[in-house]
Amino acid sequence: MKKILLEMLICPRCLPEENLLKETIFHGLRDQIIEGTLECRRCNSVYPIDRGVAFLDPNGSDVSMKPNRYETPPLLSSYLWSHYGDLLEDEHATDAYLRWAEVMKSGSGLCIDTGSAVGRFSFEMAKKFDFVVGIDNSVSFIRASRDLSINRQASLALQEEGTLKRHETLIFPEAWRTDNTEFIVGDAQVLPFRSGIFSALSSLNIVDKVSKPMVHLGEINRVARTKDVQFLFSDPFSWSTEVAPVEEWLGGKHNGRFSGMGKDNIIALLEGKIGAFSPAWKVDDEGHIWWKIRTHRNHFELIRSCFIKASR
Ligand SMILES: C[S@@+](CC[C@H](N)C(=O)[O-])C[C@H]1O[C@@H](n2cnc3c(N)ncnc32)[C@H](O)[C@@H]1O
Numbered sequence: 001m002k003k004i005l006l007e008m009l010i011c012p013r014c015l016p017e018e019n020l021l022k023e024t025i026f027h028g029l030r031d032q033i034i035e036g037t038l039e040c041r042r043c044n045s046v047y048p049i050d051r052g053v054a055f056l057d058p059n060g061s062d063v064s065m066k067p068n069r070y071e072t073p074p075l076l077s078s079y080l081w082s083h084y085g086d087l088l089e090d091e092h093a094t095d096a097y098l099r100w101a102e103v104m105k106s107g108s109g110l111c112i113d114t115g116s117a118v119g120r121f122s123f124e125m126a127k128k129f130d131f132v133v134g135i136d137n138s139v140s141f142i143r144a145s146r147d148l149s150i151n152r153q154a155s156l157a158l159q160e161e162g163t164l165k166r167h168e169t170l171i172f173p174e175a176w177r178t179d180n181t182e183f184i185v186g187d188a189q190v191l192p193f194r195s196g197i198f199s200a201l202s203s204l205n206i207v208d209k210v211s212k213p214m215v216h217l218g219e220i221n222r223v224a225r226t227k228d229v230q231f232l233f234s235d236p237f238s239w240s241t242e243v244a245p246v247e248e249w250l251g252g253k254h255n256g257r258f259s260g261m262g263k264d265n266i267i268a269l270l271e272g273k274i275g276a277f278s279p280a281w282k283v284d285d286e287g288h289i290w291w292k293i294r295t296h297r298n299h300f301e302l303i304r305s306c307f308i309k310a311s312r
Helices: 002-006 073-083 096-103 118-128 139-151 214-224 262-270
Strands: 022-027 032-040 048-050 108-116 131-136 153-161 165-172 181-185 198-204 230-235 282-298 299-311
Touching: 002 022, 002 139, 002 181, 022 096, 048 262, 048 282, 073 118, 073 139, 096 118, 096 230, 096 282, 096 299, 108 118, 108 214, 118 131, 118 139, 118 181, 118 198, 139 153, 139 181, 153 282, 230 262, 262 299
Parallel strands: 108 131, 108 198, 131 181, 198 230
Antiparallel strands: 022 032, 032 048, 153 165, 230 299, 282 299
């Protein structure tokens, strides 16, 4: 973990209190902590840094993380294909990440990509902002992103058919910046960051994957600057009771505060018409982007992800 993060991090367990973390470095290398701990002197939580990755998910994700659905090798290669298929010159590759990136204006300051998966949007934002943090609760996704930021290449075993696999190597173009990125394990519903520090924020295809979508958006609002800030939200609104009870959904139901379509409700939230997002955001753009995930050579998932670009 790059030491530059130390001044941004707080204890996620103590939220809404914001308590800084004290580092202990067992092994450092230049600007990085490779092995060490981050400790909250208030609640005594100790968060490990293992092989360069900081584990700041208070829900017990640690070095021997329990497996979740995003931890399996086939899903890792599916996401690597989805994020970097264009670098493999795959004719079926999605241009979704370039389309999302185009919506963000270049700026200065810090950017956070919540639910960053294997990092493509984070690396796109590294071209536009001073420093980018990707955060995800999948250990294998975060390790893959961090390895990419260091090695600038990765091998992947793409499922072809049955047990057959095709081995590919993806290589980052020389022009891509990776020195101004960091990837940490954490929960997008309790972001381990001080309030008001980010100039750019994203929540791409994650709001329907968290157990408390409103808490996730509240956290985005908390860590965002109060002015000169951009937020890119996108989601297919695949609400599911396997992820969150209906009461927590921000759309896709008949009754309650969030009845109707998720996109309309999130626009109303951002504009301060429902809930308490303050200062209110202004919606600059909205639309949809086709995004694709590959399962095997004859099976793809095509997803219409509805985006909202807001600023304040
Ligand atoms: C559908 S994927 C989208 C990934 C990426 N944003 C993209 O658009 O390609 C959802 C991502 O959210 C992550 N995720 C799910 N719940 C999370 C949580 N509570 N905190 C952080 N990340 C989470 C998953 O590990 C996964 O990488």
